[in-house]
Amino acid sequence: MDIEIFLQIMFFVFGALIGSFLNVCIVRLPRNASVVFPASHCPQCQAPIHWFDNIPLVSFLVLGARCRACRKPIPWRYVLVEGITALFFLWSYISFGLSWALVPALTLVGGLIVASFVDLEWRIIPDEISVGGMWVGVVLSLFFPALHKGPAFNVLATGSITAFILAGVCMALHGLKLLKFKVPLAQEDRQIFILGGALLAWQWAAMTLTRALPHVALPLAALADALQGAIIGGCVLWLTGLIGEVIISKRVVTEFDFKGVVDDPEALLKAFHAQGYVDAQGNLQRVFRDVKAAGDLVLPPCVEAHRADIFEILHAVDEGGVMGWGDVKLLAMAGAFLGWQSVLLAFFIAPFFGAAFGLVKMARRQDSAIAYGPFLAIGIVVALYRGDSLMRWLLAMYGMN
Ligand SMILES: [Zn+2]
Structure with missing residues (x-):
């Protein structure tokens, strides 16, 4: 058999297996349960699921979407998540080839799938995925810098200045808001302020070191780009929320x-x-x-x-009816994987999908409050696979490059 087709099938099958694990995360993370123990069981009748009934995609069809023990229907989400993950693994292989870029790309996609499906059901994004994922993205940038831009100092310096300005504006506006509404700094606010300060200091250190240590400039530049991406990704959404609060200014329950x-x-x-x-x-x-x-x-x-x-x-x-910390942390995570330029792209792509979906919902007269996490995830995925060509197209449109 052609080796190329063989590898494509392998990535698809591997993706389906990972998707099966992502399903476990989607069910257990919002319930604060372990993702390792106990072994798979039917959520309705608690019967353990045999290995031959736990084959991704296949078992769902063989069992006719019903539990073998109690015959209650298995939610479609299971096969959907396995299928989506399998397709993304295949697509990643086709886009990136057999390269080290696959490691951060597939990790990011897995995190986004869990975040989206949990957000759809619970309207929360687990910190294990967003904050945990951000640290994973920062560490991976050092070892697998392929998704980040190279060590061009002017790009890093622009990212650094943007990060300082955005973070400064967000923190100042947030402080003003607390003063205006006479609300004390909540525990979570304080953690985010401290985290923001630490990330700012580290990205500056990493950027400065790229000049001092030219033989390790590539991983250091990727690290600086990842830290800047986390700050800028989180802050653009934070700022959007703050502006929304000023415009809507609704903190009264009626x-x-x-x-x-x-x-x-x-x-x-x-x-x-x-x-x-x-x-x-x-x-x-x-x-x-x-x-x-x-x-x-x-x-x-x-x-x-x-x-x-x-x-x-x-x-x-x-939250002013606009945006929660969950989305802010999710885009910070994406920034750590993609760097500051691509995460800005993701931020601007997401509302197009969100608005299209919101219009459909409004037309059907359904509840207009929608989870924003999945739309951010779509924006992030587009930036991951098509970011470079989109950026080139935008630059060409303005006659640059
Ligand atoms: Zn059952």
Whole structure:
């Protein structure tokens, strides 16, 4: 058999196997369960799944999308994730060939698939993927610098200045916002400020060292580009959220927010007030900022069934109804893998897909609040595979290059 076709089949099969593992992550990470133990079992009847029923793509079809033990349907998501992962592995091989660029590219794609499917179901992006993935991207840049631009000092310097300006503007605006709304710095805000400061210092050090140590300039430049990408990726989205908050400036909870979610929004608002989550005008109070998960929310028993929705709405209002830290961290992760130029490209591509989908939803009169993570992921994937040709096309359009 032709070696080329053989390798393509191998990448497809390997991708399907990895997809099977990604399914485990999608189910277990948001529940804070281990992704290694226990072994695969049916979520409905707990029956263990034999190896011959756990073959990616094939078993789903053989079993007719039903559990062998209890005959309950297996969600389509399983075969979808396996298929998507298999196709991305095949596409990556076709795009990059047998090169070291495959290591960061496939790692990034795997992380994005988990983040997207968890975000669709739970409206959160696990820190294990976003923050953990960012560190993985930073470390991989040193050993597999292929996705980053070479050690051109003017590019690194431009990235460095952009990172300093963006981070400075974000931190200042965020501080002003806290002052304006008289909200103290939350634990998560503080962590992000410290992380931002550390990344800024490290990218500057890495950039400076590329000149001092020319024989290791290539990995050092990739490291600087990865750190700059993490800062710039996170900050452009952070800034978008801050600007949105200034324009929308909505941090007040009203009955309208819960219309159609609970039967008696007025009673719910009174319960929030009694709990100290909001004041009489509906302003969110500090007590709510310490509620980190839907489970921690103190609610009247009659609305127990809508706990997750209520938490999500309160959280959206708290974030100014625009964007959460989850998306910010996801784009920071992408920046660590792609570098600062490509992550900016991803940032500008994502809204096109998001807007197209939002219009379809609006036309069908569905709930217009959508998870943004999957659209960011699409933007990131386009920048990963087609970033260079897009960039060349844009430069050519302006008569440069
Ligand atoms: Zn079962």
